[in-house]
Amino acid sequence: MAPTPMIQQYLQVKSEYQDAFLFFRLGDFYEMFYDDAIKASQLLEITLTSRGGNGEDRIPMCGVPHHSAKNYIDQLIQKGHKVAVCEQVEDPKTTKGVVKREVVRLITPGTHTEGKSVDAKANNFIAAADEVAGGFGLAYLDISTGESTATYIAGNEKALLNELQALHIRELVVSEQLRLLLAEEDQQLILSVEHMEAPFTAEPALFAECPSELEMCGKRLLAYIAATQKQSLGHIQPFTFRENARILGIDYYSKRNLELIESIRGGDNKGTLLWLLDETVTAMGSRKLKQWLHQPLADRFAIEARQQMVEALMDRYFVRVELQQLLKQVYDLERLSGRVAFGSASGRDLAQLRNSLEKIPELVRELADSGHASLEQFSAGLDPCPEVCELLSAISDNPPLSAKEGGIIRDGFNAQLDEYRDASRNGKDWIAELEQKERAKTGIRSLKIGYNRIFGYYIEISKANMHLADLERYERKQTLANAERYITPELKEKETLILTAEEKSLTLEYELFVSVREQVKEYISRIQQLASKVSALDVYISFSEVAEKYRFTKPAFNDGRKISIREGRHPVVEKMLNKQHYVPNDCELGDDGNMLLITGPNMSGKSTYMRQVALTIVLAQIGSYVPAASAELPIVDQIFTRIGAADDLVSGQSTFMVEMMESQYAITHATERSLLLFDEIGRGTSTYDGMALAQSMIEYIHEQIGANTLFSTHYHELTALEETLPKLSNVHVSAMEQSGKVVFLHKVKRGPADKSYGVHVAELANLPEAILRRARELLLSFEADNHKTQQQAEQLSFFDERDTVNEEVLQTIKDASISRMTPLEALQLINDLQEKISGGG
Numbered sequence: 034m035a036p037t038p039m040i041q042q043y044l045q046v047k048s049e050y051q052d053a054f055l056f057f058r059l060g061d062f063y064e065m066f067y068d069d070a071i072k073a074s075q076l077l078e079i080t081l082t083s084r085g086g087n088g089e090d091r092i093p094m095c096g097v098p099h100h101s102a103k104n105y106i107d108q109l110i111q112k113g114h115k116v117a118v119c120e121q122v123e124d125p126k127t128t129k130g131v132v133k134r135e136v137v138r139l140i141t142p143g144t145h146t147e148g149k150s151v152d153a154k155a156n157n158f159i160a161a162a163d164e165v166a167g168g169f170g171l172a173y174l175d176i177s178t179g180e181s182t183a184t185y186i187a188g189n190e191k192a193l194l195n196e197l198q199a200l201h202i203r204e205l206v207v208s209e210q211l212r213l214l215l216a217e218e219d220q221q222l223i224l225s226v227e228h229m230e231a232p233f234t235a236e237p238a239l240f241a242e243c244p245s246e247l248e249m250c251g252k253r254l255l256a257y258i259a260a261t262q263k264q265s266l267g268h269i270q271p272f273t274f275r276e277n278a279r280i281l282g283i284d285y286y287s288k289r290n291l292e293l294i295e296s297i298r299g300g301d302n303k304g305t306l307l308w309l310l311d312e313t314v315t316a317m318g319s320r321k322l323k324q325w326l327h328q329p330l331a332d333r334f335a336i337e338a339r340q341q342m343v344e345a346l347m348d349r350y351f352v353r354v355e356l357q358q359l360l361k362q363v364y365d366l367e368r369l370s371g372r373v374a375f376g377s378a379s380g381r382d383l384a385q386l387r388n389s390l391e392k393i394p395e396l397v398r399e400l401a402d403s404g405h406a407s408l409e410q411f412s413a414g415l416d417p418c419p420e421v422c423e424l425l426s427a428i429s430d431n432p433p434l435s436a437k438e439g440g441i442i443r444d445g446f447n448a449q450l451d452e453y454r455d456a457s458r459n460g461k462d463w464i465a466e467l468e469q470k471e472r473a474k475t476g477i478r479s480l481k482i483g484y485n486r487i488f489g490y491y492i493e494i495s496k497a498n499m500h501l502a503d504l505e506r507y508e509r510k511q512t513l514a515n516a517e518r519y520i521t522p523e524l525k526e527k528e529t530l531i532l533t534a535e536e537k538s539l540t541l542e543y544e545l546f547v548s549v550r551e552q553v554k555e556y557i558s559r560i561q562q563l564a565s566k567v568s569a570l571d572v573y574i575s576f577s578e579v580a581e582k583y584r585f586t587k588p589a590f591n592d593g594r595k596i597s598i599r600e601g602r603h604p605v606v607e608k609m610l611n612k613q614h615y616v617p618n619d620c621e622l623g624d625d626g627n628m629l630l631i632t633g634p635n636m637s638g639k640s641t642y643m644r645q646v647a648l649t650i651v652l653a654q655i656g657s658y659v660p661a662a663s664a665e666l667p668i669v670d671q672i673f674t675r676i677g678a679a680d681d682l683v684s685g686q687s688t689f690m691v692e693m694m695e696s697q698y699a700i701t702h703a704t705e706r707s708l709l710l711f712d713e714i715g716r717g718t719s720t721y722d723g724m725a726l727a728q729s730m731i732e733y734i735h736e737q738i739g740a741n742t743l744f745s746t747h748y749h750e751l752t753a754l755e756e757t758l759p760k761l762s763n764v765h766v767s768a769m770e771q772s773g774k775v776v777f778l779h780k781v782k783r784g785p786a787d788k789s790y791g792v793h794v795a796e797l798a799n800l801p802e803a804i805l806r807r808a809r810e811l812l813l814s815f816e817a818d819n820h821k822t823q824q825q826a827e828q829l830s831f832f833d834e835r836d837t838v839n840e841e842v843l844q845t846i847k848d849a850s851i852s853r854m855t856p857l858e859a860l861q862l863i864n865d866l867q868e869k870i871s872g873g874g
């Protein structure tokens with residue numbers, strides 16, 4: 034059976050949106066057909082039906098009511114799908130045949146701006162990538178706020194995917210060629226193709242800062258957004274060019290290992306650095322903080338500028354409290370301006386925007402009067418956008434959500450509107466008076482005047498009082514079970530007046546509202562700049578709160594490599610310890626000694642110590658104070674970690690392979706300005722294998738890279754390296770015995786850990802003396818063996834040669850027939866052998 038014209042139309046539209054669910058508007062529903070229907074009914078748990086034809090010809094179908102479609106769209110997007118919304122673009126009443134339909138918007142995970150799945154406290158970025166020499170160009174932006182960034186990613190696809198993961202980018206716009214390449218590497222990422230067939234013209238100002246290769250990439254992104262959103266992109270801000278040299282590079286795994294934003298266990302962010310640091314009071318501030326944690330700075334000047342703000346706010350406690358009170362009254366300026374640009378802002382949004390902007394002069398005053406130069410200077414940069422406030426003064430105090438109900442524009446803003454409103458209000462007063470008059474005339478106290486949409490205004494009289502109705506004037510209109518409804522010509526006349534006035538007032542009001550919204554659009558980039566500064570202020574305040582609460586200090590920077598931390602702490606572990614005392618530790622690294630080899634028993638605090646050093650660097654480079662009595666730090670370019678993570682198992686690769694891959698990544702990318710954390714390298718393989726790898730890595734870093742490095746190990750044999758590697762020193766995390774129990778002191782001290790510690794612990798555990806004695810014996814012999822092995826490892830080739838010599842010598846002695854030798858011949862043989870052994874043969 035041939036498909037109906039409507040289904041033909043459906044198939045036509047669907048062919049252009051193969052990779053999306055097509056929400057096809059039919060009356061009050063969005064319907065889906067064929068495979069879309071089957072899949073959607075499962076994903077959304079809605080009933081699958083069918084239509085047309087018989088048996089196999091029937092077309093699978095399912096639908097959702099248009100008023101609740103948002104919710105369903107949200108669910109599909111959250112599950113990583115796209116939804117094409119196809120509307121009727123003609124009035125069905127006035128058309129013959131099939132109504133014209135068009136896709137008005139393609140909603141994708143990267144372009145979704147509303148709904149439950151969008152986290153107000155996080156950016157939702159969409160990105161585009163292009164291959165460029167040595168790596169990739171990457172442009173990304175958040176449609177809801179308009180923030181845009183362009184950057185280079187050096188390296189292969191892995192490096193690119195790594196960066197996307199770090200930025201939580203779910204959707205990437207690429208060429209078909211790149212799509213094929215990336216689809217193999219990552220099945221989770223949504224790859225959308227934009228061919229760029231037609232040249233895309235964009236405001237040159239958008240790319241003023243960017244190299245031209247990145248402009249290409251940005252245009253690909255904008256072209257895709259324009260094609261899918263079919264709406265104005267006026268709020269997109271100029272792309273900021275992110276030069277990686279000025280950002281502290283931390284790859285995705287290291288961010289997770291260090292639990293900067295996400296915890297290793299996944300789930301909520303409890304136990305992360307973000308969790309500790311986030312004392313922001315606005316959603317914008319919270320997003321800003323996340324961005325800063327994602328990209329700590331590597332530019333001393335910029336870091337120190339942030340520090341100055343934090344310092345000033347630490348100095349001015351009362352100012353800070355006031356500022357925070359004001360910030361709490363500022364709504365999400367970024368998202369509000371995004372909605373204005375999209376034309377989707379409601380009256381309520383505009384009122385929120387106005388109320389927020391009205392707080393800005395107070396913020397400015399508070400900062401300007403603080404008596405602190407940095408805060409005064411900051412206040413001068415805040416633009417309260419008075420023109421926008423002026424425009425928005427048109428909006429009433431409490432406008433309704435819907436734009437068509439009226440009540441958005443305040444009284445006194447527009448004379449014509451006031452007139453209509455008066456007419457309608459007067460009419461209503463007149464009706465109230467009429468009710469009184471009719472009651473008096475008829476003597477029916479329960480008489481009332483009501484209104485409904487079908488009959489308009491009417492006079493209602495209960496059945497019991499019907500005999501009193503003045504039927505000369507009243508015309509019967511409707512009979513109810515226990516009342517009659519009447520109208521009078523006078524009432525109808527007034528009704529027309531009221532209703533026309535109301536209708537006119539609503540139409541005019543809507544026009545005024547849209548015009549205000551359009552005018553506000555002109556100021557979007559100014560609002561965005563303001564929003565960015567206000568959110569930064571929120572973060573500065575948060576930093577100073579945290580610094581005060583957890584006794585952080587301001588770090589000083591040097592231009593070299595020196596790390597000098599006095600009484601440093603791991604702030605998150607410390608917070609988790611609750612009442613228990615955290616043991617602070619020092620850390621000294623730099624030109625004279627850039628490697629610490631850390632030993633100590635299990636659970637003593639080795640990895641906590643390593644992480645605390647890394648977190649101190651990260652905190653310092655986002656502009657925060659640090660958890661230490663004092664700290665002098667370098668500007669680090671990259672942090673690499675190889676720390677056993679709980680999730681190695683899930684990734685499908687063996688723990689050891691992951692360990693080696695991460696080590697490889699660190700070693701090939703690190704520079705002498707980097708910080709490396711290696712936690713028990715080689716644990717995943719046999720002892721000698723592991724030890725050999727660990728030692729060769731240490732030597733390589735020592736000789737070739739020169740990066741500040743913390744290396745923890747269980748291989749005590751490695752502590753001997755201190756003698757041969759001048760820039761490496763041993764430290765250990767101490768523990769001791771107290772009334773029969775091991776007490777971890779968590780104190781980092783010079784020198785290697787006590788080797789026999791394990792046996793010592795066993796002793797404390799009261800193992801039988803015979804076992805302990807035997808263990809001590811074995812330990813001694815293992816140690817002797819290990820020492821030998823190590824010497825052998827150092828001189829492997831030499832020993833190889835020697836072994837063959839020894840064999841030859843033995844063989845010669847065996848073969849010699851002493852009975853047939855003269856004493857002189859025997860002497861000669863011994864002489865030969867001696868020469869051979871000493872290398873002369």
Ligand SMILES: Nc1ncnc2c1ncn2[C@@H]1O[C@H](COP(=O)(O)OP(=O)(O)OP(=O)(O)O)[C@@H](O)[C@H]1O
Nearest residue numbers: 614615616617634635636637638639640641642779
């Ligand atoms: N400086 C410290 N002060 C107080 N408690 C600490 C300190 N360092 C570590 N701890 C506590 O000791 C626990 C173990 O620390 P950590 O995981 O760093 O040990 P480790 O030596 O790396 O252990 P393993 O060798 O088994 O991996 C931490 O969870 C923390 O509770």
